[in-house]
Amino acid sequence: MPTTVPGARGEGGPPRRGRARSLNVAAIAAADRFFLFVVHAAVGLFVFVVGLLFVELVRQSWPAIQAFGFKFLWTSQWNPVTQQFGALPLIYGTVVSSAIAIVLAGVVGVLAAAYLAEFAPGWIARPLGFAIELLAAVPSVVFGLWGLFVLAPFVRTILGPFLQHTLGFLPIFQGPISGVGLLTAGLVLALMILPTVTAISREVIVAIGTDLREASMSLGATKWETVARVVLPASRIGIFGAIVLGLGRALGETIATTMVIGNRPEIAASLFAPSYTLASVIANEFTEANGALYVSALVELGLLLFVVSFIVNGAARLLLWIVMREKK
C-alpha cells in the first residue's frame, strides 16, 4: 500500500509511479515557476493600477491645470456659466466640515477607546466595540438620509437655536439656521469617522505594554490617573495617527455630505450657513457638466482630493507604522 501525501493526490496520479515521478519533477518545477509568476503578476498589476489612477486623474484634469494653474486653489468664483473655476469655497467647506468632525470625533473617539481598552469589563467592551464597528459599516447614503430627515430638523429646531442663544456672540453661530449646512455636515461626518478613530486608538492603547500601567498603579495612581497621565500620553503618536486617518475619511466623504451641506459654493462665517465640499461638487455636477474645461476642472477637484488624502493617509500610516514597530 503506497502511502500518499495528503493533498498531493491528483498531481500526475498514483498509477505507474516510476515514470510519473520523473515527469512530475519537471511538471512541479514548471507549476511552481508559473505560480510564482502569477503571484508576482498580481502584485505588479495592483501597483500598476494604483499608479495608473494618479496618471489618469492628472491626464483628465490637464486642461484645467493649464488654464488656471495654482490660481485654481485660491480664487473663489465657481461659475460654470462664465467658465470660471476657483476651488476656494469648496476647499473652505471641506476643511471646515472636516474640522468640526475631527474635533468632535477626536475627543469622543479617544475617550471611548480609553474606556474600551482600559475600564470596560469584557462583557461590556465586546458588544460595545462591535456596535461601534457596525456604525462604520452603515452605508454613507443611509447616514445622509438620516442626517437629512432627522439630524437637520434637530439642528434647525433645537441645537441651532440653543447654540445661538448661549454662544450667539460668536460669529460662527450667527445668521439664519436652515438645518442643512456646515454644522450638520460636520456632525454627520463626526459620526462616520468615530469608529475609525475609536478602533485605531484602541489598538494603539492596547499595544502599550502593561509595565507602564503597573508601574503607575504601584506608585499609587488611580486608574483614571494612570490612563490620563501615563497611558494616553504614551500612546499619543498613535492616537494622532488615528485622528489623522479619521480626517482623511472626512475630507473625502461624498454622499452623506452632499445630502446635508446645502450645496452652495459660498464662504460664510456662520456654521449654520450652507456650503459645498470638493467631493459634493463632483457628485452633483459631473454628469451634467458640459464643455471640456468644466469636466476637467471637476476632475482636478478629484485629483486634489486624491493628493490630499494620499498625503494625509500616508502620514497617518507612517505614524502608526512607527508606533507599532516600536512596540514589537
Add this chain to the structure above:
Amino acid sequence: MTPERAAPVKSKVGLRHTTSIAGTFLTAACASIGAISLLCILGYVAVQGFRAIDIAFVTALPVPAGESGGGVANGIVGTAITVGLAVIIATPIGLLSGLFLALFGRGWFPEVVRFLSDVLSGIPSIAIGLFAYGLLVAPFRHFSALAASFAFALLMLPLILRTSEEAVRSVPRAVREGALALGLSELSATMRIVVPAARPAIITGLLLAIARVTGETAPLLFTAFGSQFWELNPTQPMAQLPLQVFTYAISSYRSWHEQAWAGALLLILAVLVLNILARVVLTPRSQR
C-alpha cells in the same frame, strides 16, 4: 496635630477616587455615544423602512415621480450584479497579492505594496469613480455597470489584500514547511495546505470587503449611472439600489422619501447580515 493633618490627605484621596470614578463614567459615556447613534439610526431606518416596504417594493420596477407604488427590483438586481462582478475582479488579484506579501514579505517592494494598499484604502471613493469614468466610460461614450464594478474592485482590493496576507501569515510556518518537506510543490503547499487553513479569515475579509462596497454610492453616479428599466447587461447603464436611495432622498416627493427609507432598510440589512456573517465565519478560530 496628627488628626488635623490626616484629614486633608484623606479628603484628597477621596477626591482622587471620585475623579477616577467620574473619569470612568465620562469615557463610558463617550463609548456609548457611538452605540447609541447606531441604535438611533438603525431604529429610525427600521421604523420608517418597515412602514414603507411591501412586496411590490422588491418585485416591481420604479414608477414615475408622484405615483404611488413601484419598487426597486431592478436596483437590487443591479447592485447584486455590480458587486458580484467586483468580487470576481478583486478576489484573485487581492488574494494572490496577499499571498505574495505573506510569502515574500520582506524588503522594500512588499513594504511599498503594503503602503500603497493602505493609502488606496483611504482614497475617496469619488476619486476612484472619476478614474473608472476616465478608463471605462469616456472611451466608450456610455455609462456601464462594468465601470462601477471596476471602481468597487479597487475599493475592495486593499481590504482583501491585507486580510489575506494576515490570514496566510497566521498559519504556522511549520505547516507550510512540513508540506514542502513532504515533497509538495510550492504551488500545492500553498493552495492545498496553507490557503485552506487560512480560509475562514480570508472569507471574513472578503465578506467585509463586500459589505464595504454594498451601499457605496459616490462612484456609481458616473459609472453605472442608474436606469429605469430592467438592465442585466453589465456593459450598459444599470439601476443601483444606493443610487435610487440617494435620488429618492433628495427629491421633493413624499412617496419617494418613503421609498428611500425602504431602500435604506434593505441596504442596512444587507450590510448587517454581511458583517455578522463575517463574525460567525471567523468565530471558531478567534475563540481563544
